[in-house]
Amino acid sequence: MGLDRPLQRLFLGFLFLSLTVSSCVARFVVEKNSLTVTSPESIKGNHDSAIGNFGIPQYGGSMAGTVVYPKENRKGCKGFDEFGLSFQSKPGALPTFLLVDRGDCFFALKVWNAQKAGASAVLVADDIEEALITMDSPEEDGSSAQYIENITIPSALIEKTFGEKLKKAISGGDMVNVNLDWREAVPHPDDRVEYELWTNSNDECGVKCDMLMEFIKDFKGAAQILEKGGYTQFTPHYITWYCPSAFIVSRQCKSQCINHGRYCAPDPEQDFSTGYEGKDVVLENLRQLCVFRVANETKKPWVWWDYVTDFQIRCPMKEKKYNKDCADTVIKSLALDSKKIEKCMGDANADAENPVLKEEQNAQIGKGSRGDVTILPTLVVNNRQYRGKLEKGAVLKAICSGFEETTEPAVCLSGDVETNECLDNNGGCWKDETANITACKDTFRGRVCECPLVDGVQFKGDGYSTCEVSGPGRCKINNGGCWHESRDGHTFSACLDIEGSKCQCPQGFKGDGVKTCADIDECKERKACQCPECSCKNTWGSYECTCSGDLLYIRDHDTCISKRANEEKSAWTAVWIILIGLAMAAGGAYLVYKYRLRSYMDSEIRAIMAQYMPLDSQAEVPNHVNEEHA
Missing domain, CATH: 3.50.30.30 (Glucose Oxidase; domain 1)
Structure with a gap:
């Protein structure tokens, strides 16, 4: 006869306490x-x-x-x-x-x-x-x-x-x-994350087992990418308990333990009289540990994920396939060395320690910042126990938070991990709906509200409620937040591209410069075109003045003049220009003539004088008269 449910739970409690009592340093750490x-x-x-x-x-x-x-x-x-x-x-x-x-x-x-x-x-x-x-x-x-x-x-x-x-x-x-x-909930010292999954091969333990099995299937792809890229170091672990000495010879202990009560697991159905036994779970747990060790020896530790997922699919307890024969078919399909795996597993009936499972029991005891592993399943990332639902995106987020900033692999920036917090209410940050510019920046460690730099133009503000463009080029971004409008090919703006300037309606407009700038009717408000012969017409942003008849409007002087008078004046101006030009040419010719005439006369006079008296530059003329006639 099997134990009734209350007594059975009491027995399982003894199994649980057997581990924690065995070490005075055992402790549970609250994350x-x-x-x-x-x-x-x-x-x-x-x-x-x-x-x-x-x-x-x-x-x-x-x-x-x-x-x-x-x-x-x-x-x-x-x-x-x-x-x-x-x-x-x-x-x-x-x-x-x-x-x-x-x-x-x-x-x-x-x-x-x-x-x-x-x-x-x-x-x-x-x-x-x-x-x-x-x-x-x-x-x-x-x-x-x-x-x-x-x-x-x-x-x-x-x-x-x-x-x-x-x-x-x-x-x-x-x-x-x-x-x-939660940014410091997981240490992130370097560019590699070390993580462990404390799991169980039992697939008949209720909702938690179902969630664990589903998680392993979903997470397999991402885990293998991380492992193959050298970004992570993964290690699987399995929890076992030892049987208290008072129960070692009992039927219950024998059905749940191997190696004479040293390594035990709860009965899958919690009924000792039917179905699979706890020692079946311990043996499969041991086999999965050895699969990992053998795969790790060949530098392919990620094969463990293939074995575990395939075993779940092909060897479920419900179909009575949870056994060694089914496990061997999976091992063979993955080209793993079955002899090495058997050697690793050792003799389950020996009255001796199993090195692999003994190491697992020792690893359950908390060391350093990590507490005891007492919750199944448990994920440990960089020696910190993960808390929360075992779900692909959530776990990836925890693992990715263990990388030093900027060293996380591409998978950490995928949609599976990086949920864009800026999509939900813009992350609570400032946003310009018109230009679709936001202060929200989505990073792996969460969104930050920082006024953006757009096309070389810096926005300034607190990032939450205000961000304003500033500096040169600010009018390029949404017109600096100022009013602007285009009509009939003409565009006007209230933005001044000057540091510290505010929105100001351009000439010909009035308003606050931000939302409105209304056209000024210069004909009425500024009384443009006041000359007697003038007529005024208002245009968008300006005005036009015309004169009656054949008169021509001069805007600088706000006056009208005759087009004919203007033409005559222009003709006389041309005549005067010609006359002045001729006079200047005649004067120039006369000056040239005077200069050349004077030069000629100077040379003649010098020649004549040279015949009668020596010049300083000439030798003295000799005297040919005889001295006797002197």
């Missing part, structure tokens, strides 16, 4: 994220909060929201629609973070009810003064299974004292704004 109150000033500051182990925490990112504490259904154990309450945030407003009290129902049910009512995140206030604990999902039953896998919003447990402060501020009429931050 936390940062919660920052940004307003009101009276409670502003940073606080710890414990990440819920369901839903989808925003690893690598952050969320800002407004905290709301409901007037009814404060524990969130009933649907909020029964009370006519909705927490859906309005367009342009911050998301709603619902604060509920602990007690009376499962944590996951509180979060599910809040999610259905439109909340973006949930804070659960503890009801006793204690250290933070991890909110885990409940034991699966028909009712909880319907909502656990559909929870998509993050949740966190906060301390009682802090919860009271939030409630007091809200009841006093203050707007309480907080920021949930």
Whole structure:
């Protein structure tokens, strides 16, 4: 006869305690994220909060929201629609973070009810003064299974004292704004992420097993890309317990354990009298560990994902194929060395330690910043336990948050991981709808609100409510936010491309320069064209003046003159120009003549004088008279 259900659960409890009691350093670490109150000033500051182990925490990112504490259904154990309450945030407003009290129902049910009512995140206030604990999902039953896998919003447990402060501020009429931050929830020291999956080959353990199996199938492709590219180092692990000495010879222990009670797993159906036994699960777990080790020796550790997914599909318990023969067909199809795998597995009946499984039990004990692995399944990323739903996009986000900034591979920027937070209400950032320019920048670690640089033109402002173009070239971007309009091929703008300038209507217009610039009727308002013979016609942005008859309008002098008089004046001007030109030519000729005549006379005079007296430049003329006649 098998144990009845209460006694069976007690026995399984002993199996669980057997591991934790075996080590005095065993401990469970509560994974936390940062919660920052940004307003009101009276409670502003940073606080710890414990990440819920369901839903989808925003690893690598952050969320800002407004905290709301409901007037009814404060524990969130009933649907909020029964009370006519909705927490859906309005367009342009911050998301709603619902604060509920602990007690009376499962944590996951509180979060599910809040999610259905439109909340973006949930804070659960503890009801006793204690250290933070991890909110885990409940034991699966028909009712909880319907909502656990559909929870998509993050949740966190906060301390009682802090919860009271939030409630007091809200009841006093203050707007309480907080920021949930998961950016440091996973260390990101370098360009490689090391992660572990504590899993189980049992496919008949309820909703959690179904979710685990589905996750492994979905995640296989991304995991193999990361591993083949050298971006990650993945290691699978399997939880086992040892049987307390008082139960080693019992039928129950023998059916659930191998190696004389050293390595045990719970009965798949939780019924010792039927179906598969716990030791069947331990053997398959061991086989999968050895598949990984053999594949790793050939530098192809990613083959483990192929084996596990194929085994799930081809060898399910429901079809009575969960056995060695089916496993061997999968091993053969993947060209793995079956002899090496058998050698790795060792003798399950030996009264001795199994090196592989002993190493797994030792690894369950927390070391460093990582606590004990007690929740199955558990994902560990860079030595931190992942909290939340095992879902491809959520897990990829957690793994990708473990890369040092700018070193993450392309798969981390794909749609599977990087949800564009700017698509939802523009991330709460400033946006110019007209030019489709936004201050929201979506990065892997979350959106940031920064005024953009567009075509070399920098916007300035806080990024949330204001961003204004500034500096040279600002009129190129949406006309600097100023008025502009085109008509009949003419375009006018109120933008001045000068640093610090404001929108100013151009000449011929009046208005605020931003939304409106109306045409000025110069004919009426400025009394243009005032000469007696003038007539004025207003145009868009300017005016036109004409003169009666054959008169010509001179705009600079606001006068009309005769076209004929103007032509005669032009003709006389031409005559005078010609006469002046002739006079200047005659004067020039006369000056040339005078110059040449004077030069000629000078040369003649010098020649004549040279005959009668020596010049300084000539030799003295000799005297030919005899001295005797002197």
